[in-house]
Amino acid sequence: MKARLQTSLGQQLVLTPQLRQSLHLLQLSAHELEAELAEAVESNPLLDWTEPAPVATEAAQADEAPSDDARDDEPAPEWERGEEWPAPTTRGSGNNDADQDAAERVAASETLHDYLQWQLQLSQLSPRQLRIGIALVDAIDDDGYLRETPEAISTALAPDIVASSDEVLAVLRQLQRLDPPGVGARDLGECLSLQLDALPATTPGRELALRIANGAIERLPRIGRDGLARELQVPVEDIDEALHLLRSLDPRPGARHGDLAVDTYVVPDCVIRRRGGVWEVALANQPWARLGIHQGYERMLQHAAGEDASYLRSRLQEARWLLKNLQARGETLLKVVRCVVRQQSGFLEFGPQALRPLTLRLVAAEIGVHESTVSRAIARKYAHTPRGTVPLRAFFASGIEADDGGEASSTAIQAMIRQLVSAEDPRKPLSDARLADMLKAGGVPVARRTVAKYREALRIPSSHDRVRLG
Numbered sequence: 001m002k003a004r005l006q007t008s009l010g011q012q013l014v015l016t017p018q019l020r021q022s023l024h025l026l027q028l029s030a031h032e033l034e035a036e037l038a039e040a041v042e043s044n045p046l047l048d049w050t051e052p053a054p055v056a057t058e059a060a061q062a063d064e065a066p067s068d069d070a071r072d073d074e075p076a077p078e079w080e081r082g083e084e085w086p087a088p089t090t091r092g093s094g095n096n097d098a099d100q101d102a103a104e105r106v107a108a109s110e111t112l113h114d115y116l117q118w119q120l121q122l123s124q125l126s127p128r129q130l131r132i133g134i135a136l137v138d139a140i141d142d143d144g145y146l147r148e149t150p151e152a153i154s155t156a157l158a159p160d161i162v163a164s165s166d167e168v169l170a171v172l173r174q175l176q177r178l179d180p181p182g183v184g185a186r187d188l189g190e191c192l193s194l195q196l197d198a199l200p201a202t203t204p205g206r207e208l209a210l211r212i213a214n215g216a217i218e219r220l221p222r223i224g225r226d227g228l229a230r231e232l233q234v235p236v237e238d239i240d241e242a243l244h245l246l247r248s249l250d251p252r253p254g255a256r257h258g259d260l261a262v263d264t265y266v267v268p269d270c271v272i273r274r275r276g277g278v279w280e281v282a283l284a285n286q287p288w289a290r291l292g293i294h295q296g297y298e299r300m301l302q303h304a305a306g307e308d309a310s311y312l313r314s315r316l317q318e319a320r321w322l323l324k325n326l327q328a329r330g331e332t333l334l335k336v337v338r339c340v341v342r343q344q345s346g347f348l349e350f351g352p353q354a355l356r357p358l359t360l361r362l363v364a365a366e367i368g369v370h371e372s373t374v375s376r377a378i379a380r381k382y383a384h385t386p387r388g389t390v391p392l393r394a395f396f397a398s399g400i401e402a403d404d405g406g407e408a409s410s411t412a413i414q415a416m417i418r419q420l421v422s423a424e425d426p427r428k429p430l431s432d433a434r435l436a437d438m439l440k441a442g443g444v445p446v447a448r449r450t451v452a453k454y455r456e457a458l459r460i461p462s463s464h465d466r467v468r469l470g
Contacts, residue, residue: 021321049290050292117134120175128163155360183253208234208238216228217246225243269383270333271384272386335367335369337383340363343363353412357397414458
């Protein structure tokens, strides 16, 4: 073996600090961006807040002068009510530093997501695993459930991290070991199983409760305890003991953090209004509009020399990068939302039943960016519309081909199912097969198992459990 030199040509994507900052800013929510900019102003003397602009934002104008197209007689959708960010409760006792740290976190009204991220920082995770873990935490809702698939998490991480679904699942298993027990579960059975796993092995009824949680929990309302005893071939007394243990668990482990929470409402990132029959999009709440270069330090740079000049010059460059990336963030958000509005004008006009199938790939192709850029642009961001304050993710949905050659989105189909169930005879509820037939008659061919999946996603009980004889 001899050492030798060899040259070769190749292409490689290198993420510069500016590009990394641009991607980071894009995925921040309105609250997070405000905190990020406040920290930047505190650490960089070349950045400064200008005088607040007296002109009202687009969101305020929309509230003060609502469009004639807004339907005041319609009930507000669930997402208009905003979100309540919970804070953790204290755990343990004693006078050590850990207890003091816990008290400080409670006093700060920490959210569930902050609490999970704090635990991740203390876990034995590599920097790569930590990034994946933070992405998973972002996808956990206020009840503590993971509402995104591993594939969606992988897409959101690219191009910074190229992670397979198996790698995401491996980090998810680490996340599911955190407090509160049951967090990060993908369904009720997994949530209860995680809490049972955290109990001592000698807990009465634990093993049987695990069997129920891992399989029969969904059938329990229909077959009852006697049917469950026959199915599992165990005495009814043992079933009662296991069910008592299951009832002592928390089906919404994230909600327990809301006891000390302060009401916080979502802040819209953009405003969607119709003027002259045309839908328009404008940015709302632009904290960077009040951010600028500190004129005093900039003038000082003209006369500075040596290390002072080098320091001020580097900080000035950082400030200019930040302002440029903030402008790019706003432009990207506008491009994405304008594309979404073009695709989903029917939703704005008529509601969820008119929602068209829309994917990240379609929007990315139309505006000429990567899918992960679109994913970052819509993450934890909201739009103020005549139908309320809507999460941008609500505009995206998968589709099913309809008889007329078009497509119906999964969200629209769920809205149809909800409407059909709400109008059914409570003494003779519609079965999944009957719902499928009615949807097919309306031009949307959907299999019975698909109807069952959507019905369960809407948390609508089966037809057997919806029977009302009174």
